[in-house]
Amino acid sequence: MNLKKFAIGAIAVLALTSCAQSPTDADSAQNASNGSNTTLIVYSGRNEAFISPFFEQFTNQTGIKIEARYGDSAELAALLLEEGNNSPADVFLSQDAGAIGAVAQQNLLKKLEESAISEVPAQFRDEASNWVGITGRSRIIAYNKTKYTPEQLPKTIDDLVDPKWSGKIAIAPTNSSFQSFVTAIIQLRGETKTLEWLKALNNNKPQKYEKNGLIVEAIDNGSVDLGLVNHYYIAEITESLGREINVDIAFFNDQDPGNLLNVSAFGILESSKKQTAALNLLKYLLSNEAQQKFVNETFEYSLLLDINPPDGLPALGELEIPQVRLGQLSDVAKTQDLLISSGLL
Secondary structure, eight states, X not given: OHHHHTOTTHHHHHHHHOOOOOOOHHHHHHHHHHSOSOEEEEEEOSOHHHXXXXXXXXXXXXXXXXXXXXXXXXXXXXXXXXXXXXOOOSEEEESSHHHHHHHHHTTOBOOOOHHHHTTSOGGGBXXXXXXXXXXXEEEEEEEETTTOOGGXXXXXXXXXXXXXXXXXXXXXXXXXXXXXXXXXHHHHHOHHHHHHHHHHHHHTOOEEOSSHHHHHHHHHTTSOSEEEEETHHHHHHHHHHTSOOSEEEEOOSTTOGGGOEEEEEEEEBTTOSOHHHHHHHHHHHTSHHHHHHHHHHHOOEESSXXXXXXXXXXXXXXXXXXXXXXXXXXXXXXXHHHHHHHTOO
């Protein structure tokens, strides 16, 4: 499994930093029967500061406690693959679909009840119902709105390699969101054409940053004109700086790979003896209350079509996103090989 290749040392680190304990058989039997008065062990690829308020609210509403192991989603996926059916985890909450897809491919996740996930469109959940998306993050082109109008911007990812954009575009090639985007291009176009595009992009001298937020800040201060990032970073940087920034959002043409929408995702371990409690957590995270909280506080898309999008963005149903198998975005080894071959890494 390729995820293991990129998680060296993760298992040892996570083991040292976690205080979660496996329940006794007696506790497990009780937990399975009533789903309350128990503690769920959640492997969370979502940042603690971000997700812990949701866990606390869930505990307040249900009495079910959450004991979380936080870490990088790919590293947690590698840990789950290593632990197999002996894992103490009840739930895997992944930052992206690729990591949870790798776990699902090894038959470690339980098929979810259709009634619990039916409101999430099929393209944002596993074909076999072994995981379901919780929130969405759209890839967009961020641009300096004091220099350009939307009509002047690239309309496809192929326009990005036009020499007129040489040195004016920022990317984060080591970032997982960029690598998932490239993995999606491989799905849509194949390895050969993807490598050709990456080489052309590299020849156009993109400015490289470690994180999406740094790209948005660079656009704001005039260091670069355009950037490929997730949509919510514009709102996040605006909030952190406490002022309106010189950055706006644009989308590519319909179905263009640049419009990829990846999801955070939820799965219940097949080996868990606390299935009822785990399903209660899923239902809470997909409730209108929690979904609206995600939109308001993290600026992510709700995957429920009746929840309004973040301010200023088109509704989820209006996004013309490419048809990508999200659960198969886990093959980052191939992606990284192409990034290295192209010179971007």
